[in-house]
Amino acid sequence: MRTAYVAARVLPDADTLIRDGAVVVEGDRIAWVGAFRDAPAADERVDLGNAVLMPGLVNAHSHLDLTHLKGSVPFEGEFAKWAERVMHGRKKPGMADAARKGIREALARGTTTFGDIVDRRSFEEIVEVFRETGARGRLFVEAIGFRPEAANEIFEAVWDLVEMQALPGNVATGVSPHAPYSVSRALLERAVAVADGHGRPLAVHLAETLEELAFLRHGIGPLRELLKRAGADDPSFKPEGSAAAFLALIEMTRAPLLLVHGNYLRPRDVPAAAFVVYCPTAHAFFRHPEHPVIELLEEGVRVALGSDSAASGETVDLLSETQHLARERPDVSPKAIFRMATEWGARALSFDAGVLKAGCLADLAAFTPAAGHEILGRPDARCVLTVVDGRVLHRVDPAPPLGETAKLPTVA
Ligand SMILES: [Zn+2]
Numbered sequence: 001m002r003t004a005y006v007a008a009r010v011l012p013d014a015d016t017l018i019r020d021g022a023v024v025v026e027g028d029r030i031a032w033v034g035a036f037r038d039a040p041a042a043d044e045r046v047d048l049g050n051a052v053l054m055p056g057l058v059n060a061h062s063h064l065d066l067t068h069l070k071g072s073v074p075f076e077g078e079f080a081k082w083a084e085r086v087m088h089g090r091k092k093p094g095m096a097d098a099a100r101k102g103i104r105e106a107l108a109r110g111t112t113t114f115g116d117i118v119d120r121r122s123f124e125e126i127v128e129v130f131r132e133t134g135a136r137g138r139l140f141v142e143a144i145g146f147r148p149e150a151a152n153e154i155f156e157a158v159w160d161l162v163e164m165q166a167l168p169g170n171v172a173t174g175v176s177p178h179a180p181y182s183v184s185r186a187l188l189e190r191a192v193a194v195a196d197g198h199g200r201p202l203a204v205h206l207a208e209t210l211e212e213l214a215f216l217r218h219g220i221g222p223l224r225e226l227l228k229r230a231g232a233d234d235p236s237f238k239p240e241g242s243a244a245a246f247l248a249l250i251e252m253t254r255a256p257l258l259l260v261h262g263n264y265l266r267p268r269d270v271p272a273a274a275f276v277v278y279c280p281t282a283h284a285f286f287r288h289p290e291h292p293v294i295e296l297l298e299e300g301v302r303v304a305l306g307s308d309s310a311a312s313g314e315t316v317d318l319l320s321e322t323q324h325l326a327r328e329r330p331d332v333s334p335k336a337i338f339r340m341a342t343e344w345g346a347r348a349l350s351f352d353a354g355v356l357k358a359g360c361l362a363d364l365a366a367f368t369p370a371a372g373h374e375i376l377g378r379p380d381a382r383c384v385l386t387v388v389d390g391r392v393l394h395r396v397d398p399a400p401p402l403g404e405t406a407k408l409p410t411v412a
Contacts, residue, residue: 001043004024006039006048007021007051007366007370008048010356012355012356018035020036022035022036023364025387025390028361029358030358030360033357033358051366051384052370053365054366055342055354055355055364055365056111056136056365056386057317057341058111058304058342058354059113059307059316059345060344061279061308063311065125066310067102068099069309069310070098070311070314073086073311073312075287078222079209079286080226081222082286083226086309099126099129100129102310102316103133105316106316107388109320110318110367110386111316112365113136113138113345113346113349113351114136115138115140115201115258115304120142123161127167130168134170134393135393136170136353136361136389140203141174142158143175143177143187144183145183145187146182146183146237148185155187159194170389174200174203174255175191175200175203177191177204178205179208180206188250192249192252196251196254199254199255200255201256202258203257204257204258206265207259207261207269216243217242256274256347256348257273258277259277261277263283265292267296267301268299275302275344276303277304278293279306280325280329281308281321294331302347302348305318305322305325306318306321319381322341323381326377334376334377343355362390363388365387367383369381
């Protein structure tokens with residue numbers, strides 16, 4: 001079964017625009033991309049009319065198991081206090097329903113893929129939510145534990161989930177040693193060695209707050225106090241001194257490394273194989289100084305985009321992030337935003353997607369109006385189609401012209 005999706009404009013990647021284009025999908029893969037007049041025969045034609053068709057958007061960092069905390073945890077100036085409230089709120093009921101709703105809203109706005117950090121206790125429910133919604137997910141099982149003596153036991157429990165056999169085809173896994181202030185170095189080293197050995201991506205929150213930098217430098221500050229309050233401190237802990245020194249502990253050679261936030265990272269600290277994941281609305285929520293995204297891009301660092309959790313933002317859909325970014329940072333070009341939202345997100349999550357090319361996974365999104373790469377920054381962008389693995393998960397039919405009910409508009 002071959003389906004041709006036809007649109008006034010097709011954007012296969014951040015550098016290419018095809019007028020009156022088509023994308024032919026066969027099964028879960030893209031079979032052909034080009035001008036409509038050259039398209040091969042297909043069994044079915046979906047005419048999107050005056051729309052722009054592109055790769056599905058990739059939210060490279062979410063915490064869907066915190067979606068039920070939306071709007072309920074204000075930030076009052078101290079990150080450690082905010083994180084402590086989130087930890088306590090995590091156990092509230094309604095988690096899976098909120099996550100399902102968050103994913104469906106994101107699918108209806110063109111997000112096809114999530115790099116989701118999952119607490120061990122929520123893992124099976126979140127897998128089920130992905131199975132039901134059909135969104136693509138790289139689920140990073142979270143490893144947390146600051147006491148070195150618990151490292152092996154924690155890692156074994158994490159790895160059992162990472163290697164779980166009966167996962168749906170739209171779900172893959174990775175590992176997330178949470179952050180420098182919440183994992184022992186023994187747990188970090190074990191996670192890095194095993195994840196890389198098995199080719200599993202690894203995500204770590206890094207250089208997110210000034211509190212974390214104080215912790216890395218001197219082992220002091222609100223985050224150390226939080227560990228003590230939680231009865232989770234390790235009195236023998238010796239800080240690395242800096243985010244760069246911490247990064248020297250993480251060498252990934254086979255699988256991607258995602259450095260989440262990087263609000264205070266310098267480009268020269270980022271290893272060549274790593275991705276930085278910038279979360280624009282969460283960055284604004286915590287009132288950080290300007291993100292170094294331009295410096296990172298100029299030095300050739302690959303940057304992906306994420307939403308972080310609904311506890312530090314409104315939604316988990318990536319279009320809201322790109323619209324926020326375009327509004328707040330006019331110095332970031334539309335093509336850079338496009339690449340971060342698609343190709344680099346997919347590569348960070350190690351999925352064969354993020355560009356429209358024969359052989360890639362058929363993850364697509366279409367928006368009106370028919371614009372160029374700047375569409376992801378337009379406040380009036382409206383998603384009319386979302387496809388994951390070749391399956392249509394969201395579709396808005398264009399309004400039929402007066403007097404006609406069945407005939408869709410043809411390509412201009
Ligand atoms: Zn996060």
